[in-house]
Amino acid sequence: MTDIYTAIKSDHERHRQLLDTIGDTSGDSAKRREAWDELYHDVKSHAAAEEETFYSKLISKTWGQDSARHSVHEHQQLDDIMEELNEMDMSEGAWLEKFKKLDHDYQHHIDEEEDEVFGRARKIIDDNEIKGYGERFLKRKEEERALIAKKREDSLED
Secondary structure, eight states, X not given: OOOHHHHHHHHHHHHHHHHHHHHHOOTTOHHHHHHHHHHHXXXXXXXXXXXXXXXXXXXXXXXXXXXXXXXHHHHHHHHHHHHHHHHSOTTSHHHHHHHHHHHHHHHHHHHHIIIIIHHHHHHHSOHHHXXXXXXXXXXXXXXXXXXXXXXXXXXXXX
């Protein structure tokens, strides 16, 4: 049984690899496009599932509310950058500059999450209370992946 911290950290490790792959490629190459597509879909489904499982639990604890709110706010900022990148021409220098911002901001976010947020969560959420959340996260992530296009369409209508 995967615990929530291991499930999230495993995703982060894959995201770091994808960020490196994208940064090591150039132009609108097949390798960059493939890595970007995987990163885009995985980060979006990861963030939504994380908010609905892990952060909802953390925010229910008074001492965890600020950490959870801060991380959710960062998710929104990262999502905005990803949507901008998705609309830009990958072969342009502006795309790479925007990607570098995403890379920096996302690396900061996941480092902070793994170091500070996980530490706080472990202090205020008993293991028995969060048992099974790793599986819930993974299941919700799968469901969220199927909703990405619909959510994107809905946000464009707003």
